[in-house]
Amino acid sequence: MRTALVIGTGLMGTSAALALVSRGVEVYLEDHDPSVARTAAALGAGSALPPEGQVDLVVVAVPPAHVAATLADAQRRGLARGYLDVASVKAGPRRDLQALGCDLSRYIGTHPMAGRERSGPLAGTADLFEGRPWVLTPTRETGTEVLNLALELVALCRAVPVVMDADEHDRAVALVSHTPQLVSSMVAARLQHAEDTAVRLCGQGIRDVTRIAGSEPGMWMDILAANPGPVADVLAEVATDLTGAVEALRGLQSADEDKRRTGAAGIEDILLRGNAGRDRVPGKHGTAPKAYEVVAVLIGDQPGELARIFADAGAAGVNIEDVRIEHSTGQQAGRVQLMVEPAAAPGLTSALRDRGWSIRS
Amino acid sequence: MRTALVIGTGLMGTSAALALVSRGVEVYLEDHDPSVARTAAALGAGSALPPEGQVDLVVVAVPPAHVAATLADAQRRGLARGYLDVASVKAGPRRDLQALGCDLSRYIGTHPMAGRERSGPLAGTADLFEGRPWVLTPTRETGTEVLNLALELVALCRAVPVVMDADEHDRAVALVSHTPQLVSSMVAARLQHAEDTAVRLCGQGIRDVTRIAGSEPGMWMDILAANPGPVADVLAEVATDLTGAVEALRGLQSADEDKRRTGAAGIEDILLRGNAGRDRVPGKHGTAPKAYEVVAVLIGDQPGELARIFADAGAAGVNIEDVRIEHSTGQQAGRVQLMVEPAAAPGLTSALRDRGWSIRS
Numbered sequence: 001m002r003t004a005l006v007i008g009t010g011l012m013g014t015s016a017a018l019a020l021v022s023r024g025v026e027v028y029l030e031d032h033d034p035s036v037a038r039t040a041a042a043l044g045a046g047s048a049l050p051p052e053g054q055v056d057l058v059v060v061a062v063p064p065a066h067v068a069a070t071l072a073d074a075q076r077r078g079l080a081r082g083y084l085d086v087a088s089v090k091a092g093p094r095r096d097l098q099a100l101g102c103d104l105s106r107y108i109g110t111h112p113m114a115g116r117e118r119s120g121p122l123a124g125t126a127d128l129f130e131g132r133p134w135v136l137t138p139t140r141e142t143g144t145e146v147l148n149l150a151l152e153l154v155a156l157c158r159a160v161p162v163v164m165d166a167d168e169h170d171r172a173v174a175l176v177s178h179t180p181q182l183v184s185s186m187v188a189a190r191l192q193h194a195e196d197t198a199v200r201l202c203g204q205g206i207r208d209v210t211r212i213a214g215s216e217p218g219m220w221m222d223i224l225a226a227n228p229g230p231v232a233d234v235l236a237e238v239a240t241d242l243t244g245a246v247e248a249l250r251g252l253q254s255a256d257e258d259k260r261r262t263g264a265a266g267i268e269d270i271l272l273r274g275n276a277g278r279d280r281v282p283g284k285h286g287t288a289p290k291a292y293e294v295v296a297v298l299i300g301d302q303p304g305e306l307a308r309i310f311a312d313a314g315a316a317g318v319n320i321e322d323v324r325i326e327h328s329t330g331q332q333a334g335r336v337q338l339m340v341e342p343a344a345a346p347g348l349t350s351a352l353r354d355r356g357w358s359i360r361s
Numbered sequence: 362m363r364t365a366l367v368i369g370t371g372l373m374g375t376s377a378a379l380a381l382v383s384r385g386v387e388v389y390l391e392d393h394d395p396s397v398a399r400t401a402a403a404l405g406a407g408s409a410l411p412p413e414g415q416v417d418l419v420v421v422a423v424p425p426a427h428v429a430a431t432l433a434d435a436q437r438r439g440l441a442r443g444y445l446d447v448a449s450v451k452a453g454p455r456r457d458l459q460a461l462g463c464d465l466s467r468y469i470g471t472h473p474m475a476g477r478e479r480s481g482p483l484a485g486t487a488d489l490f491e492g493r494p495w496v497l498t499p500t501r502e503t504g505t506e507v508l509n510l511a512l513e514l515v516a517l518c519r520a521v522p523v524v525m526d527a528d529e530h531d532r533a534v535a536l537v538s539h540t541p542q543l544v545s546s547m548v549a550a551r552l553q554h555a556e557d558t559a560v561r562l563c564g565q566g567i568r569d570v571t572r573i574a575g576s577e578p579g580m581w582m583d584i585l586a587a588n589p590g591p592v593a594d595v596l597a598e599v600a601t602d603l604t605g606a607v608e609a610l611r612g613l614q615s616a617d618e619d620k621r622r623t624g625a626a627g628i629e630d631i632l633l634r635g636n637a638g639r640d641r642v643p644g645k646h647g648t649a650p651k652a653y654e655v656v657a658v659l660i661g662d663q664p665g666e667l668a669r670i671f672a673d674a675g676a677a678g679v680n681i682e683d684v685r686i687e688h689s690t691g692q693q694a695g696r697v698q699l700m701v702e703p704a705a706a707p708g709l710t711s712a713l714r715d716r717g718w719s720i721r722s
Contacts, residue, residue, distance in 0.1 A: 274546025
């Protein structure tokens, strides 16, 4: 691909444009707000002027509800050989395109599984998609030319192509992304009017469960409104478990031993199924999460403390697989959990002890 | 306090014993499995022999269901001046103690908000409770002597005492700990039989939401069985939100514009209440979570990479407040997110760039 036009220069569009520019593609930028396109251009994402003649690929990077109209308009203007969108929902936009009479042989729906806490062109980076799954949803109507243009885009962005059916994609993201978002919000919502003393008791568990409840509501409204059916289906399954859990807990309150036994079995079932599901969440390098050994080190809160730990670990030849910093309530000191391969833990522990660190395991 | 007897030498009991020993208290250890008490003794947590004469304080560190019988037995044997337990549920054990005719003037129910992924005496550490909230639940019957012994224990373990009513405590932990645990399990349970391609799309959001779903079911059975009422009450509230969300999403699927508008408002309400609740979760140092700036750095997977980043950050005089390592699907490289005070971000970014790091923001 030599030329591309990116329509919609927010986080996703600008990031794709930056990646293409860095690999030598001539990129043009368009946005319904021309000043946003000029901002992206100023960041080096391409030219905010209209392309002279047809480009190879149009990348539509607008909210799900605007994909079909934007893409139909681009096709009417005959802007490119191939057209794709990068919206996070795939079945709805495709139906709308069909209704608008678009040329579906020149279109493919795609979804790069990448994002950031921030939005807009200023948050864009050329490496946003590196190593991330990028879903492609070709159909029997999809032409080979646009499929290859999409695969080239994914390769230039250094992402990993994953082919899926559009409906299958929407069910998958309902499961692994949209439902967790809403459930996290519902758990967090319970804290809104909670007593201060209760909130003071929050630990790392609820902190992790509610992290994404801090996400931007506007973006999530767009996403959920575009995928209501599949999300409702998964939420209804969670609701069934939830009703079962409430019943099981009421059983555990009962004076009747049979009811208590049934209640205990119901709760255990949920915990065990949770274990089994959690085991399937991929960790680093796209594989199942490994059981790392945790080496916990006490630190002060001065610059350089972490550097010293990591330098000492590096000197011991140990690779830190993951790290978590845990601060204590009302204190300046904290604990650093270093996750390492189990075989490396004893060596790291003694190396850090030798260098004067206070180790917890 | 000069002498203490710890009954139950698992993670909590052994950790308290180690802390007391390190501060010069003479500690005796007892467990229904004598070999477990001997293991704790071998770790330096005290003596596994019975105390000669009365001790100052008995610390009962057994599962919630066994607290009352263990404590009543200790009182019958006249082992101490004061008695407390450290179980994670407080109202039930207290009721049981009353039913067993215990001397409630010499007893106080307590709960240190600390834990680890591992259990048993070998996981015990003297600093487990440092900086953590330690809930005390005195009543009008509680004598001053046992209250002061409990406060001394908390101080010797360097925890932060928090006084609460027993029922209030049980409702608080149902809210901030027990309900998030069950909900995390329910979200994870959806993945048990999911398609491989769907699971491949998991990102950091669902990873965080389901982390505690990997917890040990046995321990959680004990905890939930001891606090069924308050957990059922909070779960029932979540169920109401969940039913509302399913209805709202079905509304968004409707052809009727009014229904779509009502549906959108329902979803927005949940997202906004989630934002408000999340804002209350305390971050480091027991304060509200600060908005840190994220500086994202690309790294390879060799030992020493992290050390170099932290050394370079330390050399720039920047304190890393938190850190997250994000690995990419199917790739060896990863991204390190460094959380710093917003004012420190530009300096850190340019310092790391100067030293050759590839920065994403």
